[in-house]
Amino acid sequence: MTASKPILELTGISKSFGSIHALREVDLSIATGEFFGFLGPNGAGKSTLLKVFCGFQPADTGEIRIKGQPVAADDQQARRSLGLVPQELALYDRLSAINNLRVFGGIHGLGRARIEEKGRELLESVGLWERRNDRVKDFSGGMKRRLNIILPEPDILLCDEPTVGVDPQSRNAIFEFLENLNRRGLTILYTTHYMEEAERLCRRIAIIDHGKILACDKQDRLLADAGSGCEVLIKKAPGMEPVVEAAGGQGELIEEDLTWRLVPGPGLRLSRLYAIIEEHGLSHEHLQVRQPSLEGLFLQLTGRKLRD
Amino acid sequence: MNTILSLVKKDFLLFWKDKTAVVLTFAVPMLLIVIFGIIFMSGDNSGPSGIRLLVVDEVQSEESAELVGFLQREDTFNVLTERNLADGETAPLDRDYAGQLLRTDPGSYRYVLILPENLMDADFGLNFELLYNPQNPVENNIVQGILQKVLFSNAFPLLMNSESYGLTDEMRDSFDDELSEVIARHFGGDPEEIRAQFDADGFWGLGGSSGEGEEGGSGESGSSDALGELFNIEKTQVYGEGKNPASQSVGGWAVMFLLFSLSGAASSLFEEREAGLFLRILSGPATRAQILWSKFFFCGLLGLIQMLVLFTFGHLLYGIITSPAQLLPLLLISIATAAAATAFGMLLASLAQTQAQANGLGTLLILTMSAFGGAMFPLFMMPEFIRTYISPFSLVYWAMDGILAVLWRDAGVLQILPQIGVLCAVAAAILAIALWRFRKGDLFR
Numbered sequence: 001m002t003a004s005k006p007i008l009e010l011t012g013i014s015k016s017f018g019s020i021h022a023l024r025e026v027d028l029s030i031a032t033g034e035f036f037g038f039l040g041p042n043g044a045g046k047s048t049l050l051k052v053f054c055g056f057q058p059a060d061t062g063e064i065r066i067k068g069q070p071v072a073a074d075d076q077q078a079r080r081s082l083g084l085v086p087q088e089l090a091l092y093d094r095l096s097a098i099n100n101l102r103v104f105g106g107i108h109g110l111g112r113a114r115i116e117e118k119g120r121e122l123l124e125s126v127g128l129w130e131r132r133n134d135r136v137k138d139f140s141g142g143m144k145r146r147l148n149i150i151l152p153e154p155d156i157l158l159c160d161e162p163t164v165g166v167d168p169q170s171r172n173a174i175f176e177f178l179e180n181l182n183r184r185g186l187t188i189l190y191t192t193h194y195m196e197e198a199e200r201l202c203r204r205i206a207i208i209d210h211g212k213i214l215a216c217d218k219q220d221r222l223l224a225d226a227g228s229g230c231e232v233l234i235k236k237a238p239g240m241e242p243v244v245e246a247a248g249g250q251g252e253l254i255e256e257d258l259t260w261r262l263v264p265g266p267g268l269r270l271s272r273l274y275a276i277i278e279e280h281g282l283s284h285e286h287l288q289v290r291q292p293s294l295e296g297l298f299l300q301l302t303g304r305k306l307r308d
Numbered sequence: 309m310n311t312i313l314s315l316v317k318k319d320f321l322l323f324w325k326d327k328t329a330v331v332l333t334f335a336v337p338m339l340l341i342v343i344f345g346i347i348f349m350s351g352d353n354s355g356p357s358g359i360r361l362l363v364v365d366e367v368q369s370e371e372s373a374e375l376v377g378f379l380q381r382e383d384t385f386n387v388l389t390e391r392n393l394a395d396g397e398t399a400p401l402d403r404d405y406a407g408q409l410l411r412t413d414p415g416s417y418r419y420v421l422i423l424p425e426n427l428m429d430a431d432f433g434l435n436f437e438l439l440y441n442p443q444n445p446v447e448n449n450i451v452q453g454i455l456q457k458v459l460f461s462n463a464f465p466l467l468m469n470s471e472s473y474g475l476t477d478e479m480r481d482s483f484d485d486e487l488s489e490v491i492a493r494h495f496g497g498d499p500e501e502i503r504a505q506f507d508a509d510g511f512w513g514l515g516g517s518s519g520e521g522e523e524g525g526s527g528e529s530g531s532s533d534a535l536g537e538l539f540n541i542e543k544t545q546v547y548g549e550g551k552n553p554a555s556q557s558v559g560g561w562a563v564m565f566l567l568f569s570l571s572g573a574a575s576s577l578f579e580e581r582e583a584g585l586f587l588r589i590l591s592g593p594a595t596r597a598q599i600l601w602s603k604f605f606f607c608g609l610l611g612l613i614q615m616l617v618l619f620t621f622g623h624l625l626y627g628i629i630t631s632p633a634q635l636l637p638l639l640l641i642s643i644a645t646a647a648a649a650t651a652f653g654m655l656l657a658s659l660a661q662t663q664a665q666a667n668g669l670g671t672l673l674i675l676t677m678s679a680f681g682g683a684m685f686p687l688f689m690m691p692e693f694i695r696t697y698i699s700p701f702s703l704v705y706w707a708m709d710g711i712l713a714v715l716w717r718d719a720g721v722l723q724i725l726p727q728i729g730v731l732c733a734v735a736a737a738i739l740a741i742a743l744w745r746f747r748k749g750d751l752f753r
Contacts, residue, residue, distance in 0.1 A: 051587065053591075054587070054590060054591030055590060055591075056586075056587050056590050056591065056752065077593065079591065079592060079593060080592060080593040082591045082592060083591060083592060084587055084588050084591030084592075085588070086584035086587045086588055087584065088582075088583055088584030088587075089583065089584070090583055090584035090585045090587065090588040091583070091585075092585070104588070104589075104592075107589055107592055107593070107594050108592050108593060109593060151588075154592075158591065
């Protein structure tokens, strides 16, 4: 948890579609200025959570507070501070880039002069100022994605997998743009199923699956707490059988081409494995410990890979 | 060959999955076949039926009553000869009352035939008076043609065989002399020989053969001129003097394409939903209601502009606006029509699940409403039960009625209040249904 004042709070949010439980008792608190990530596979409930945030879909139960105030599903004033970048390219592609910004700026209640000033700043920051008068339909996919993420002056930016189908160059531009906004104090909620995006951008991460938040903390703490999320690789070499046998009782052992991969259980004792190696005069290099990662943590928490 | 078959199969699969294409390919033309079949092949004739004809019989004789009877047997006309009195009794129509009806309810009554007291006062032939409101030139031609046919076929023999008109033998001789002169003048021949033939036949035979009368009434210039001399029909145009009949087509096309453009504009809601734009807009301060109302106002304004542009175009081309006094009522009926058409478009969008569905359903309903409402062709061409019981359920009917009232009859604001009222009520009712459907539907989910 952060010491800053919460800008967005969820308490006991649940949402079902028929028999499908999209969100289950979600509790969350996002601090002002935070870059917060939701990490989960497709269908985990990330997009539904954002839709509930912005009132597009009312929650079945629970409460949302923005800047400390409870927000009803139809409370437009409270949501004035939100800006959503949906997964889709939510742009009027027959309009120019600058006209798109004028439309969204106007909807958010910005005056004409402010829109023009802010529009230039935003378009320059994603490298589209020179193309401001071109119709969006003539843009490349990456350019559209870059334009898609800019919104005039929200306090909280909700980004729903904004880099889907984006080339590396545009992806970097998007990352830099968002990091820059966050440095200037904008609160950003970012959903992704790309571990590397969450690792790069988000200081705090919630791992979500089947509509439930499985873990939520700062990235380093998550990884530290997931000490058992490390993996042990045991090289297939002559004389290693006693090590493999001992490892078998310490977690899930998966045979691969050149190694055995040990996904540790709660009772992992690396020292016991090293002792066996020394007893049999084997090299320590036959045993490698891979540091925990978000992907490993996800696997540990859910029993499946992030991209399943 | 297998490749071609696979590709053909693929195209059929894609076609079948596109329900709009299926509807447009089969259902719409089937519907049009039905509608045009109703119009042009109803009953045992191919002409219009049930056109109200007010008949004022000032002669009140057995023969004039028989003539009215012939008119009543003509399917084209719905002949009305009496009016209801306050005490529940009825009285024969008089010329003042019938003329008043023509002026006060021109949408319902457009023709008055008067058998005047001086029916026989003409030097030669018979006198009739016709008050008419030729709102539609096609209807007018048909009505007058059929009227002539009935009169020529029946009035003349009745007249000649009647004693009650006081025809003496001298008068008959004089009539036959003049008639033989007329026939010789128009068809050639010797008047004396023609007169002798009359004597040989007992009479010239027209009374015994309605077929010859029909020929006379329907057309060849020589015979119709000749008969025209026998029947003096004094015509008085009550409305539309100096008006261009193009008002009907300008109004019709304007209303029909208003419906097409507005249903298309309203169904663009689906495009915005698919693009995720509603998600983006609703994440800010906007509400669902604001999105829907903004769409309603946009479509309404677009429709109004479209109507005004088309009327201006029609005026520049055909001079359909003849007085500045028409402008305000035309604006008001255009606003009401645009509002009703917009509400219709919103209803379509609320009923459909996809834009393709909305477009397919829209095409079907718009063509139906336009046909039954009088936008595609004049209402008089429809069977009477459709005009009476079906057409009024089409908003096109009320729009066309109001537009033609202004353009053709110079109706003022007060006179078109009923049409404006109905259109506004229709707009409010179907918009309420649309908004309810939007709340229940998944446009914003």
